């Protein structure tokens with residue numbers, strides 16, 4: 001192998017190493033993003049579980065008073081509250097955050113029925 005070949009080879013190895021490092025950094029930031037998202041989802045999930053437990057407890061407490069002055073049962077009111085705090089309560093997207101507080105026809109049907 002002459003000196004020129006050797007030099008070319010070093011240049012190529014250097015370039016490949018740089019490529020690899022860039023990819024490594026990209027992967028690292030993607031990983032960080034995923035971990036952050038995961039942490040957020042964990043908190044959101046905890047939050048939802050707590051609310052659901054609360055809603056279920058309230059429902060048991062108020063089983064004898066099915067309908068309130070608003071015409072919604074206690075459990076529906078709790079779902080309404082959950083919906084109002086920005087979460088889906090429909091079967092389709094239950095527990096997901098409503099993007100930009102957009103209205104969801106599925107959720108509204110769950111709360112208010114097909115009226």
Ligand SMILES: [Zn+2]
Pocket residue numbers: 088089090092093094104105106107
């Ligand atoms: Zn929904």
